[in-house]
Structures are given as C-alpha cells and as structure tokens.
Amino acid sequence: MFHLRKVSRDVARVAVKTRRLSSAPERSLVDLSVDKEGIAIVQMQRAPVNSLNIELMRTICDSVSDLEKDKCKGMILTSASPNIFSAGMDLMELHNPDMKRLEEFSKSMFDLVLKLFGSKIVTTAAIDGYSGAGACVVALALDYRSMTAGKARIGLNDTAVGIPPAKWVADLMTRTMGQRNTELALTSSFMFPAERALQVGLVDEVAKDKEDAVERCKKFIKLYDNILPAVRTHTKLSLRQDFIVEFEKNREQYLKDFMNTITNPAFQNGLDIYISSLKQKKVKAAA
Numbered sequence: 255m256f257h258l259r260k261v262s263r264d265v266a267r268v269a270v271k272t273r274r275l276s277s278a279p280e281r282s283l284v285d286l287s288v289d290k291e292g293i294a295i296v297q298m299q300r301a302p303v304n305s306l307n308i309e310l311m312r313t314i315c316d317s318v319s320d321l322e323k324d325k326c327k328g329m330i331l332t333s334a335s336p337n338i339f340s341a342g343m344d345l346m347e348l349h350n351p352d353m354k355r356l357e358e359f360s361k362s363m364f365d366l367v368l369k370l371f372g373s374k375i376v377t378t379a380a381i382d383g384y385s386g387a388g389a390c391v392v393a394l395a396l397d398y399r400s401m402t403a404g405k406a407r408i409g410l411n412d413t414a415v416g417i418p419p420a421k422w423v424a425d426l427m428t429r430t431m432g433q434r435n436t437e438l439a440l441t442s443s444f445m446f447p448a449e450r451a452l453q454v455g456l457v458d459e460v461a462k463d464k465e466d467a468v469e470r471c472k473k474f475i476k477l478y479d480n481i482l483p484a485v486r487t488h489t490k491l492s493l494r495q496d497f498i499v500e501f502e503k504n505r506e507q508y509l510k511d512f513m514n515t516i517t518n519p520a521f522q523n524g525l526d527i528y529i530s531s532l533k534q535k536k537v538k539a540a541a
C-alpha cells in the first residue's frame with residue numbers, strides 16, 4: 255500500500271452531491287453515481303457481458319469528462335454483470351465490419367484509452383469477474399485495480415482471438431508489469447487469477463468480493479485527500495507524457511494497423527470460428 259505525504263490540510267474541494275445521471279437515455283449503458291465525498295462509481299451495464307462497442311466506449315469517455323469537469327475526487331469503474339467486468343471489445347463490431355463504423359470504433363477505442371490514461375482525476379477499477387483483452391487494456395489505463403479472488407480472470411488474450419498486440423498495448427502493460435512479465439503474458443495469452451495478477455503487478459490488491467473491491471478503490475482514492483489535486487495531476491501526467499506523446503504521434507499508423515488486422519480475411523475466418531465456438535458453448539450447456 256502507498257503512504258502519501260501530507261501536503262496541505264485545506265485542499266479546496268468542489269462539493270459534489272450524491273446523484274445519479276443514468277436517467278439520461280444516452281447514459282443508459284453506464285450507471286453513474288457520485289457519493290457525498292466526491293467519489294464516482296461508473297458501473298458498466300451493457301448486458302450480457304459489457305462488450306465494448308462504440309456507444310459504451312463513448313459513454314465511459316463522456317462520463318469521465320463530466321467527472322473531471324465536476325472536479326470529482328476519483329472514479330471507480332465497475333460492472334453490473336455478475337462475474338463479468340467486461341468481455342473486451344465487442345466481437346460483433348469486428349466481424350464483417352462496415353468500414354466507416356470500424357474506423358469510428360477504432361477512434362472511440364483510442365479516445366477511451368487516452369482519456370482514461372490521461373485523466374485528471376484518480377481512476378480505479380473494481381474488477382469482479384472476467385476482464386479479457388480490450389477490458390484488460392481499459393483496466394491498465396487506470397491508476398489502480400482491485401480484483402476479486404475466485405473465478406475472475408484478467409489478461410491480454412489477444413493472440414487467442416488472432417490480434418497481435420499493438421506496440422502501444424504492450425507498452426501500457428510493460429509500464430505496469432515490467433518487460434519480462436509482459437513478454438510472458440502477451441506471448442502466452444495467459445489469463446491471470448487475482449492472486450497471480452497481484453504477483454506480477456497486473457492488479458494492486460485482491461478483494462474478497464465486489465463490495466470489498468469497491469471499498470479498496472475508495473480507500474485508494476482517499477489516500478490523495480491531503481495532496482493538492484493540481485499537484486497530483488501534474489505529477490501523474492508528467493510521468494505519463496511520453497506514452498501520450500508517442501501515442502498521438504503514431505495514432506494514424508495505429509489506426510491503419512488495427513483496420514488492416516481486422517479486415518484481413520484470415521482474421522475474419524478465425525473470428526467466424528471463434529464466435530461460433532462461443533455460441534456452441536451455450537448450445538452445449540443447454541443440452
């Protein structure tokens with residue numbers, strides 16, 4: 255656990271009342287609430303598995319922008335789906351895609367990663383269930399992750415879906431887990447249970463259940479209570495600037511690479527088989 259030095263006793267805070275914003279129709283993909291202490295819970299609720307389509311990614315992005323404007327203390331990204339944080343990118347967005355929508359999808363994905371990684375507020379995830387591929391990338395873009403012990407798995411299993419991890423994805427993971435662990439994780443597509451994820455630094459704490467995971471996120475956010483938000487943000491962003499600058503510089507190339515991978519006929523054939531196997535699993539389970 256971190257020990258943060260006291261910098262100022264009277265940190266000015268904008269009072270944030272407890273409120274829910276999910277009544278707005280465009281926000282129905284997340285439930286957003288902010289408590290009296292200014293800590294927000296952004297709960298993904300795109301049933302059944304919170305797969306990341308354009309709309310969900312944009313909604314998360316917009317929610318974080320709103321929370322930044324409101325000068326919230328921090329946010330906790332979590333899920334309404336039992337046993338699933340998120341199934342990663344929406345495979346239907348990648349399967350036989352319309353080119354225009356695929357480009358929009360890629361842009362939304364990049365926007366989301368940059369928004370989360372470069373956010374001014376303290377960003378955390380309470381991971382209570384499966385968090386594979388794109389969902390692991392989202393979690394890696396945050397400041398802190400707590401994950402429930404048990405069946406939950408987290409990892410970048412991109413190779414399993416035929417996507418060679420992009421350089422920026424590997425960089426993001428390396429920043430958190432180091433070179434060696436990243437190399438092993440990416441080449442094997444290993445999906446880590448919480449205890450193993452903690453050992454390699456992929457998550458920061460193991461929780462006993464979702465409630466505990468959320469509490470640990472709150473505790474982490476409150477560690478910054480005595481640090482001036484502007485000073486914390488400045489420090490965080492100066493340490494992250496290299497990644498952000500590199501990403502912006504290569505963004506067009508990353509977009510082309512991603513579009514080329516997805517539209518490759520070999521990838522589409524593999525995806526056909528992968529999606530059928532997911533559906534087949536259900537048929538078998540019902541039999």
Ligand SMILES: CC/C=C\C/C=C\C/C=C\C/C=C/C(=O)SCCNC(=O)CCNC(=O)[C@H](O)C(C)(C)COP(=O)(O)OP(=O)(O)OC[C@H]1O[C@@H](n2cnc3c(N)ncnc32)[C@H](O)[C@@H]1OP(=O)(O)O
Nearest residue numbers: 303305306341342343344345346363384387388391412532
């Ligand atoms: C925002 C992204 C940010 C950055 C990414 C940046 C760069 C690129 C980085 C990485 C590349 C990332 C690629 C991906 O993310 S590809 C997606 C990878 N995910 C998976 O392979 C997960 C596949 N799903 C599962 O293994 C299981 O479904 C799961 C363990 C999640 C849940 O199992 P459960 O038994 O509870 O449910 P199911 O019956 O399997 O599924 C229910 C229902 O949902 C559909 N489903 C599942 N996953 C997805 C998905 N990813 N996209 C779309 N739909 C999905 C599944 O087919 C079932 O549908 P139906 O039969 O119609 O009910």
